[in-house]
Amino acid sequence: MPVDDAIAAITTPIGEGGVGIIRISGGEIKEILAPFLNSRFNWQARYVHFTPIYDPQTKQVLDEACVIYFKGPASYTGEDVVEIQCHSSPYILQQILSRLIQEGCRLAEKGEFTKRAFMNGKMDLTQAEAVIDVIQADSAQAHQVSLGHVKGQLYEKITQVKSALMPLLEQLEGAIDFPDEVPAIPRETLRHQLRTVHQDLDQIQQVQDWGAWVKSGVTCMLLGPPNVGKSSLFNRLSGEDKAIVTPHPGTTRDVLDVTLQLGGFNVHILDTAGMRDSDQEIEQMGINRAKERLSKVDILLWVLDQSQPFSEADMKIAATLPKMPMIIIKNKADLGDQLTLPDEYSSFSCCRVSAKTKVGLSAVKEEILSFIQAQVTGMNLGFLCNTRQRGCLDRAHSLLSQMIVQLDENQPDDLISFDLRQVISILAELSGDEITESLLDGIFSRFCVGK
Incomplete structure (x- = not known):
């Protein structure tokens, strides 16, 4: 065409x-x-x-x-x-x-x-891909990251990495083809240079772990026994009556969700069925759904009734909680404080809240935002990759790791040279300096017709 x-x-x-x-x-x-x-x-x-x-x-x-x-x-x-x-x-x-x-x-x-x-x-290709990210950005942080890509931050970093590898490849191949004229690179020098580049890629990879938070948002789940006020708290946080609230245990059956904007991040709040063993089939289905969603949650919001002592039911739920970031919410603060947490939970952030009077709601939002900011502070979010770029990054990082091990095993220079050329080629694919027509078609098919 x-x-x-x-x-x-x-x-x-x-x-x-x-x-x-x-x-x-x-x-x-x-x-x-x-x-x-x-x-x-x-x-x-x-x-x-x-x-x-x-x-x-x-x-x-x-x-x-x-x-x-x-x-x-x-x-x-x-x-x-x-x-x-x-x-x-x-x-x-x-x-x-x-x-x-x-x-x-x-x-x-x-x-x-x-x-x-x-x-x-x-x-460049990373800037072109970022155009669709700017269009699709639905939070302030996602928008800023996409604009950083449009300005070429990721491309510049990958170009720097490639520039550091090219002289090594040139000298390796020169020493192989013209041993009398080009001196071989000392193995220790080569090892040091590859480890430096490997660390650069490490830094970019570490940013990716939090990339989903910026692009897709952070998921928080309200979890606890029946009648501790999870649905009331969910309604207060959402600003509307999304969940049905009654004094009867087991009212909430399905997982409900609402999205808040906190500090430029999308935060998805999930309301779930009260955790207990139920002989009601539909209620138990809701409880099972809540347990299934736990593996996809970023922050657990464990809701307890502050007006009651820590119960056997609370202990049973505590025993099933996965190891993950957690904020403890002591609800019903307007009814007094009878709750004493076991010592093993003293290190977790804790908020005293009354869903009825709205006291402490801002503290919950602040705790969630503080946790998010603590994870991303100091990271250059301009290095966040999309799925294609992440695949290239992982391949290049893995191959570099393998090369460093092979250097310790005295791998011949011609094989090291072959792998190094592969790493440079993968990085060129990431940045768009080496790309196929079919891959281009796949990338731009994500766009709308008018862009």
Whole structure:
């Protein structure tokens, strides 16, 4: 498929609105658009031109629009680009787009505008991939990370790592091919250099462990026996009555969830059935579902009744709790304090709350946010990778680990050279310096048509 033909697409969501935008890029764009515009149209770049848009066949006015011309390479795609900003009527947008196709444009594929920007050197692959992350970001932190990728932080770091490896490869291969002219690298020097690069990749990998928190959010589960106020607390945290609350044990059956924004992070709060052995089949199904979800939870919110002593039921639940981050919530603080925790739980963060009077709710949110911030503070979240990039990172890291072991086992230089070339190739794939057409198609298929 040609990459210099004219492509067009509606770039704004379909629906009624003030402004709808059609983007055209590449090809003989002026000749294609000439029948749509007044013969005296001024093609001055980067100016907004208010003009009628004509039907090329009937010469009837389709709409009045603002037309902006971006002369390549100073455009998003690196090609000549025109944006038609008309009224956001689905009928008008489709009429203009269909006539553009009749005049020689091709309907753009998903992500094709950004793909052309990459092909024309306007951005590297990590920046191109970050465009869709910016579009899909649903929290402040995810947005900041995506913008960091657009600015090229990950690409720059991987480029630095590759630059550190290239001289090693050059000297290794030079010493193999021209032993009389190029001295061999001392094994200790090579080992030291590879360990330094390995540590750089370690730092990037460590950031990935918390990447899901930034991109997808942090999941917190309210867990405890029946009637300790989990659902009431869930409603207070969500700001609405999402969960049914009654004085009868076993009211909550299914897992309910709500998403809060805390400090720029998405925090998903789950309400669950009260933990106990029940002879009610439906209630027991709800309890089993809560137990199944535990493995996917980031922070456990263990809710206890502060007005009652620590009971045998509490001890039984405590014995089943997995080893994971936990905040203890002592609810019903308005009814007095009869609760004394066993010594083994004294190190956990603890909040005294009354879901009834709303006292202590802010403290719960602050504890959750403090825990999240403690994990990500000092990390360069600009190094977060998507799934494809993480796969490349893991392969390069694993191969480097293997090479360091092989150096200790006196592996021949030609095999070390082969593996080192593989590491550099994998890193080049991560950054987009080495990429296949099929992989590109897979990456850009995640985009919407107009981007």
